[in-house]
Every structure is written in C-alpha cells, then in structure tokens.
Amino acid sequence: MKLSSDLQAFQGRIGYEFKDLELLIRALTHGSFSSATRPDNQRLEFLGDRVLGLVMSEKLLRDDPDAPEGTLAPRYNALVRKETCADVARQVDIGAVLKLGRSEMKTGGRRKQALLGDAMEAVIAAVYMDGGLDQAREMILTLWGDRIDKVEDDARDPKTALQEWAQARKMPPPAYIETAREGPDHAPVFTIKAELSNGRSADATANSKRAAEQAAARTLLKQLESKK
Missing domain, CATH: 1.10.1520.10 (Ribonuclease III domain)
Structure with missing residues (x-):
C-alpha cells in the first residue's frame, strides 16, 4: 500500500x-x-x-x-x-x-x-x-x-476545586449550563459552560454531561490560575 x-x-x-x-x-x-x-x-x-x-x-x-x-x-x-x-x-x-x-x-x-x-x-x-x-x-x-x-x-476533581475557589472568594457556586447537544440519542455530545458570578466562563464538549462539566471546570480553573 x-x-x-x-x-x-x-x-x-x-x-x-x-x-x-x-x-x-x-x-x-x-x-x-x-x-x-x-x-x-x-x-x-x-x-x-x-x-x-x-x-x-x-x-x-x-x-x-x-x-x-x-x-x-x-x-x-x-x-x-x-x-x-x-x-x-x-x-x-x-x-x-x-x-x-x-x-x-x-x-x-x-x-x-x-x-x-x-x-x-x-x-x-x-x-x-x-x-x-x-x-x-x-x-x-x-x-x-x-x-x-x-x-x-x-488528579484533583475540577468541579470541587472550582467550587472551593469560588467559596474562598465569597462567591456562589459556579453554574453549569448546557449550551448545545448534538448527535443521535444513543450517542449524544454535550457542550457545557462553567460560569462564575463574576462573568468568567469556559466551555467544553464531551459525550456525557458529567464529563463536559468536569472538562469545563478544569479549563476555567486553568484560566483563573494563569491570571495569578
């Protein structure tokens, strides 16, 4: 070949x-x-x-x-x-x-x-x-x-870590918003936005809501930590 x-x-x-x-x-x-x-x-x-x-x-x-x-x-x-x-x-x-x-x-x-x-x-x-x-x-x-x-x-659980970050700054817990869903019912793909009350947010896509939430939280954490 x-x-x-x-x-x-x-x-x-x-x-x-x-x-x-x-x-x-x-x-x-x-x-x-x-x-x-x-x-x-x-x-x-x-x-x-x-x-x-x-x-x-x-x-x-x-x-x-x-x-x-x-x-x-x-x-x-x-x-x-x-x-x-x-x-x-x-x-x-x-x-x-x-x-x-x-x-x-x-x-x-x-x-x-x-x-x-x-x-x-x-x-x-x-x-x-x-x-x-x-x-x-x-x-x-x-x-x-x-x-x-x-x-x-x-290895840190990103949703827990993001919530702790918000609590330490006297902010409410982050919100997780489904912004898109694609694919067939047997194999859906979700896009989730993790958003803080100060307006900072990050999106992620995965084949389950939980995985998308975790990925969005992880991405947002990285953004916040890079601003230190």
Missing part, C-alpha cells in the same frame, strides 16, 4: 512506523466513514483503552511504590480519561488524518473531544497489534510526557 504524505507525517508525530498500514487506517476510521469492506475503529478503541490502562498502572506503581490505592486511583483516572486522550490526540493532530463521513465533518467532528479521544485509544491498539506492548508503551509514555509528572495537579 502506498503511504500518503499525511499518514507518513502522522507516523512521525506519534513516533511509530507501521508495518501493517491497514491497522493504522482502521484506527483512524470513524463509524460515519465505515462500510462493509472498511471497518471502523470501535473494536480497536476498546483494546486501546485497556492497553493504555495497563501502561499507566505500571508506570504509576513504579514511580511511587509506596502509594496506596486511594492515592493511585485518581492519578490513574486523570491519565486515562477521555479528556486527556483527546488532549494528546490534538497534540499529534489526529483530526487532520481522521476518516469521517460528510455529516461528521459538517458538525466539526475533527474537533470533537469524544471522537479524538476514541481515535487516540484506537491508535494505541493499532501500535500494540502491529509492534507489541513494548512499542505501545514507548509511544504512550512519550506522548503523555510531562502529563505523568504533573498528574497530582490533574
């Missing part, structure tokens, strides 16, 4: 060269673009989620051998959650090589957090199947980079 320049550049961004390009193409194929002869990336996403979880579990245990499970769990969740996967996906510009149907492209599919996170997990599985666990581990740890070192900050 001839390698397109886009896929060649993408392999450079993730630091892995595929022997079986069909695995990479499948990992980048969304359900809206799939067909009887072109399977989508959902099965790979399922596997990639587990590979990511194993790699991060190993890493956290090695880095802090004395930490109890109650300390490790929030760190783990912060590293494997969909928002983090989507953030890494943006870092390597998965959106530029995603294979989407026309309807998804029209609704901004290349920027949707859920699609990006799913695709990142699928790429992890494709690397695992093509090169084995060691190659997948190397790619994951490289791409996640300093997110692992800074995981203690990211």
Whole structure:
C-alpha cells in the first residue's frame, strides 16, 4: 500500500512506523466513514483503552511504590480519561488524518473531544497489534510526557476545586449550563459552560454531561490560575 504524505507525517508525530498500514487506517476510521469492506475503529478503541490502562498502572506503581490505592486511583483516572486522550490526540493532530463521513465533518467532528479521544485509544491498539506492548508503551509514555509528572495537579476533581475557589472568594457556586447537544440519542455530545458570578466562563464538549462539566471546570480553573 502506498503511504500518503499525511499518514507518513502522522507516523512521525506519534513516533511509530507501521508495518501493517491497514491497522493504522482502521484506527483512524470513524463509524460515519465505515462500510462493509472498511471497518471502523470501535473494536480497536476498546483494546486501546485497556492497553493504555495497563501502561499507566505500571508506570504509576513504579514511580511511587509506596502509594496506596486511594492515592493511585485518581492519578490513574486523570491519565486515562477521555479528556486527556483527546488532549494528546490534538497534540499529534489526529483530526487532520481522521476518516469521517460528510455529516461528521459538517458538525466539526475533527474537533470533537469524544471522537479524538476514541481515535487516540484506537491508535494505541493499532501500535500494540502491529509492534507489541513494548512499542505501545514507548509511544504512550512519550506522548503523555510531562502529563505523568504533573498528574497530582490533574488528579484533583475540577468541579470541587472550582467550587472551593469560588467559596474562598465569597462567591456562589459556579453554574453549569448546557449550551448545545448534538448527535443521535444513543450517542449524544454535550457542550457545557462553567460560569462564575463574576462573568468568567469556559466551555467544553464531551459525550456525557458529567464529563463536559468536569472538562469545563478544569479549563476555567486553568484560566483563573494563569491570571495569578
């Protein structure tokens, strides 16, 4: 199979060269673009989620051998959650090589957090199947980079942290407002605005209201902390 320049550049961004390009193409194929002869990336996403979880579990245990499970769990969740996967996906510009149907492209599919996170997990599985666990581990740890070192900050529950920020300044709790809902009933995508009484706000999109609220709170916290 001839390698397109886009896929060649993408392999450079993730630091892995595929022997079986069909695995990479499948990992980048969304359900809206799939067909009887072109399977989508959902099965790979399922596997990639587990590979990511194993790699991060190993890493956290090695880095802090004395930490109890109650300390490790929030760190783990912060590293494997969909928002983090989507953030890494943006870092390597998965959106530029995603294979989407026309309807998804029209609704901004290349920027949707859920699609990006799913695709990142699928790429992890494709690397695992093509090169084995060691190659997948190397790619994951490289791409996640300093997110692992800074995981203690990211492990804080962002909605709780934002509420504490507001309370410390004698402000009412933040409001969470649903500003948009897209997609079919079985797979909705929510956009939520986290807003403080002083007018500061941030938006986030995710495939559940809770995840969108958490992401919006996290984004707003980062904005507030950058103003210190």
